[in-house]
Amino acid sequence: MTLTAEPPAPAVEPAPAPAAEAEAKPRDILIICYSGELEKTWATMILATTGAAMGAKVRVFLTFWGLQTFVKDQKRITGDNVMQKMMSAMQRPGISHRKLSKMNFLGMGPWMMNKLAKQYNVSSPKELLEIAQAMGVEFMPCQMTMDMFGLKKEDMIDGLGEPVGAATVIALMQEGNAPLFI
Amino acid sequence: MSTEQIAQVVDAKGLSCPMPIVKTAQAIKGLVSGQLLEVLATDAGSVKDFAAWAKSTGNPMVEQTVEGGVYRFVLRKK
Numbered sequence: 001m002t003l004t005a006e007p008p009a010p011a012v013e014p015a016p017a018p019a020a021e022a023e024a025k026p027r028d029i030l031i032i033c034y035s036g037e038l039e040k041t042w043a044t045m046i047l048a049t050t051g052a053a054m055g056a057k058v059r060v061f062l063t064f065w066g067l068q069t070f071v072k073d074q075k076r077i078t079g080d081n082v083m084q085k086m087m088s089a090m091q092r093p094g095i096s097h098r099k100l101s102k103m104n105f106l107g108m109g110p111w112m113m114n115k116l117a118k119q120y121n122v123s124s125p126k127e128l129l130e131i132a133q134a135m136g137v138e139f140m141p142c143q144m145t146m147d148m149f150g151l152k153k154e155d156m157i158d159g160l161g162e163p164v165g166a167a168t169v170i171a172l173m174q175e176g177n178a179p180l181f182i
Numbered sequence: 183m184s185t186e187q188i189a190q191v192v193d194a195k196g197l198s199c200p201m202p203i204v205k206t207a208q209a210i211k212g213l214v215s216g217q218l219l220e221v222l223a224t225d226a227g228s229v230k231d232f233a234a235w236a237k238s239t240g241n242p243m244v245e246q247t248v249e250g251g252v253y254r255f256v257l258r259k260k
Contacts, residue, residue: 028237046199046200049200049204050199050200050203050204052204052207053200053203053204053206053207053208053235054203054207054234054235054238054239055207055238055239057238071195119197120196120198121196121201122198122199123198123200123201128200130206134203135207
């Protein structure tokens with residue numbers, strides 16, 4: 001059997017080394033902020049600010065309990081109907097009113113955590129949030145959660161992006177964002 | 183030991199993660215390419231963190247010393 005000579009391979013530009021490419025443009029980071037507890041809010045804020053400091057584009061999708069964190073601190077009751085209002089009364093929204101998932105002890109746990117943080121010069125979630133916003137971290141509220149809890153734009157802190165849905169989040173993952181679910 | 187002039191100093195002594203890195207990232211924005219930034223920190227994790235930051239952001243670390251529990255990093259703006 002004779003093989004026909006294969007056409008010469010087209011000259012291919014040498015592909016840039018993956019390492020060099022990664023150095024040129026780090027992966028974008030997508031944090032799905034789902035939980036509303038103090039310690040998880042802290043983790044979200046530390047990673048978001050550090051990601052921005054490392055030169056990455058950081059986006060934070062705010063959904064379910066995670067969205068409650070981004071209601072203005074001074075808001076006490078949110079929502080339109082009785083059940084939505086009850087939900088906000090049972091768990092006060094706002095970044096300064098987070099509870100611990102364990103050892104909350106009617107606020108004793110968070111009080112001690114905040115005391116320790118001050119003692120060891122650890123920035124509070126609220127301080128880190130302000131830094132994150134100043135560094136260009138993008139916060140994207142979940143439209144469905146906004147609707148379900150009856151939250152309005154004016155209930156939320158300033159500087160949040162337009163509300164989006166799960167498709168936006170998935171599309172960012174498909175584009176290669178490094179995803180984090182907190 | 184470099185004899186070049188330091189353009190700016192970030193005093194992050196006493197600060198915990200992630201503030202030394204965050205303050206460094208904010209400060210280096212104000213420099214022009216080639217200028218040197220000096221960072222002082224007491225966070226023991228900062229040795230590895232600053233090496234990682236320099237690698238990730240491409241701003242090379244030109245000097246690194248420790249004296250009396252104070253870490254000193256000199257970074258060059260890329």
